[in-house]
Every structure is written in structure tokens, then in C-alpha cells.
Amino acid sequence: xxxxxxxQDFFLRGDQIYMxxxxxxxxxxxxxxxxxxxxLLKWKKGGQxxxxxxxxxxxxxxxxxxxxxxxxxxGIDNIFLQQFHTFGDPKxxxxxxxxxxxxxxxxHKRFVSVGYYALVEYSKVNPQxxxxxxxxxxWDINTVPTLIYDHNKMIEKALQILRLDxxxxxxxxxxxxxxxxxxxxxxLYETILDEELDRRNFQKRMLGLGIxxxxxERKTGGAHKAPYLYRxxxxxxxxxMKQGLSGGW
Numbered sequence: 001x002x003x004x005x006x007x008q009d010f011f012l013r014g015d016q017i018y019m020x021x022x023x024x025x026x027x028x029x030x031x032x033x034x035x036x037x038x039x040l041l042k043w044k045k046g047g048q049x050x051x052x053x054x055x056x057x058x059x060x061x062x063x064x065x066x067x068x069x070x071x072x073x074x075g076i077d078n079i080f081l082q083q084f085h086t087f088g089d090p091k092x093x094x095x096x097x098x099x100x101x102x103x104x105x106x107x108h109k110r111f112v113s114v115g116y117y118a119l120v121e122y123s124k125v126n127p128q129x130x131x132x133x134x135x136x137x138x139w140d141i142n143t144v145p146t147l148i149y150d151h152n153k154m155i156e157k158a159l160q161i162l163r164l165d166x167x168x169x170x171x172x173x174x175x176x177x178x179x180x181x182x183x184x185x186x187x188l189y190e191t192i193l194d195e196e197l198d199r200r201n202f203q204k205r206m207l208g209l210g211i212x213x214x215x216x217e218r219k220t221g222g223a224h225k226a227p228y229l230y231r232x233x234x235x236x237x238x239x240x241m242k243q244g245l246s247g248g249w
Contacts, residue, residue, distance in 0.1 A: 007044075007131055015106040018055035023113045024065050025053035025087075025151065027158035028074065030122035031175040035140050036191045038155060039073065039127060040147070042135040049139075050148045051155070053113070054130070066116045073136060075126035080119040080174040084161040085154075088112040092150045117158040119174035163193055168244045170211055173232045181219050181227040182206070209245065211236045 028039040040049045052073040056065040063083070070079050090110065127136035139145070144155060165171075171192070172185055186202045206212060213233050218226035 010131060011105040011107050014055070018057055020106050020109055021111055022056050022062075023053055023111045024056060024062065024069055025051045025113045025115050025154055026066060026070055026073070027051060027084075027115065027117040027155050028070065028120060028125075029117060029141075029158075029162070029175070030120050030125060030138060031188055031191070032122040032138070034187050034191065035142075037122060037138040038141055038144060039125070039136065040139050040144070041073075041129060041133040042137075043132060043148070044134050045132075048148050049145050050133075051151045052130070052136070062114050066114075070116075070118055072130065073128055074120055074124075075128060076120065076124050081116055082118075082161075082165070083114060083116050085115045085157050086112065087115060087150060087154065089150070113154075115154050115158065117162060119171075121175060121177065123177065159192075166192065170209060170232075170237055170240050170245065173234070173237050179215065179217070179229045179231050181229060183227060185230070209240060211240055 030037040030039065039052060041052055042049055052069060054065065054069040054072075056062055060068070063081075066081055066083075067079070070081065071077060092113075122138070127138070129136040141155075141159070144152065146152065147155075166189070172180075172188055175188060176184065182203055183199075185206065186197060186199065189202070190197055211233055212230045215229045215231060217229045219229055220226055
């Protein structure tokens with residue numbers, strides 16, 4: 001079946017596989033060159049941009065749907081995934097709508113969308129478009145274009161929740177390479193929080209959490225004294241994720 005025929009079949013009969021009125025949208029964050037990135041899709045019809053998303057199959061949970069969608073768009077498993085909000089405004093799909101199918105299609109019905117944010121290591125992602133898109137690529141969080149529906153609001157809400165989550169949980173394992181420097185970790189936090197942090201206080205705070213292991217290696221190639229490399233102690237990191245942290249930034 002060619003791509004166009006497959007797409008039209010999806011519009012006409014997709015509700016035999018997927019639950020009508022319920023969708024999943026994913027805000028996938030990555031960190032690259034000291035910039036926070038978000039993964040977006042470009043629609044075949046009209047060239048508008050949107051968040052990666054999809055629909056919930058009758059035989060799967062909403063969480064399983066999100067895991068499946070993320071796997072299809074990024075090509076990686078074991079993604080940190082957090083449900084952060086449900087978007088159900090009756091007017092959320094008005095305005096920047098998409099003329100992708102005939103009005104009788106189930107795709108034009110009102111949808112309530114469950115939002116998830118995901119944290120992934122940028123270098124491991126192989127962006128893949130879905131059946132309704134022609135491109136999937138990273139955008140800097142500060143240069144995101146006008147998206148369809150309420151997807152810009154979704155990104156804003158996801159970033160807001162991510163910042164709040166920093167008060168209770170560690171961050172970095174899913175966004176940084178295996179080995180990193182303390183300045184790189186600090187830059188990650190500063191980028192997400194959109195504020196500068198005191199270097200000494202940040203280092204003291206991070207080392208006090210007991211989740212970092214300082215290696216004997218130093219980062220090479222810099223103009224200044226090479227900083228030590230660190231990595232996360234996965235067992236202690238996972239424990240901190242479950243039990244939470246005290247205090248905040």
C-alpha cells in the first residue's frame with residue numbers, strides 16, 4: 001500500500017484500532033551544545049509543525065501508548081517519561097486546524113490529549129516522522145515556531161512542570177552523555193531553569209546528593225585547566241528519583 005493510500009485508510013478506519021476522542025502528545029527534551037532542544041514534526045499537508053503524538057489503541061494503556069510513540073519517533077528504549085497534564089479545553093483544536101481528511105473522518109472529532117514530557121540523550125536519538133508528517137527534527141526551545149492547536153502551550157506547561165520537578169528529583173542522567181564535567185551539569189540546570197547558579201553552591205549541592213562519582217579522567221581540549229569528569233551512580237540516582245530530594249534550587 002502506497003503512503004497516500006495508507007494515510008487515507010488511516011483517516012477513514014483508524015478508529016477501528018484507536019480509541020476516538022483520546023490522544024497522547026509528547027514534549028521530548030534533549031540537550032545539545034548548551035541548548036535545550038525539543039523534537040517537532042512537520043505535517044505533510046500544509047507544512048505546519050507539531051509535537052510528536054498519536055492515539056491510544058484499544059488494547060493498550062495510555063502510558064504504553066506514550067512509550068510506543070516515543071520509541072517510534074526517537075528509535076530508543078528506556079526513555080524517562082513523565083505524564084504532566086491533560087489538555088481538554090473544548091476549544092483547543094480550533095483555529096490552527098489541519099485539513100488532512102474529509103469532515104466525516106474520526107480525526108476531526110474532539111480529542112482530549114494526555115501530555116507527557118520525556119528526557120533523552122540528544123546523540124542517541126534518530127528522529128523519525130510518522131505517517132502524517134514529512135520531517136522530524138530538533139528545535140531550540142527559544143526558537144519554536146507557531147505550532148498547531150495548543151501545542152505551544154503544551155511545551156510551556158511541560159517546561160514549567162520540569163522546573164518544578166527539579167526541586168524534588170535529580171536531573172541529568174537522561175540528558176547528558178555518560179561522562180560529563182561539573183560545568184556541563186551546571187549549564188544543563190541553568191538552561192532549564194533559565195537563570196544563573198552560583199558555581200560553588202551548585203557543586204556543593206550536587207556532591208551532597210551522593211549521586212555523582214568523580215572519575216580520575218579530566219576533559220581534554222579546553223583552553224583552561226581541564227576539569228574532572230563525572231558520571232552518575234545509577235543505583236543512587238534511581239533511589240533519589242524514587243525517594244525525592246530535600247530542598248530546592
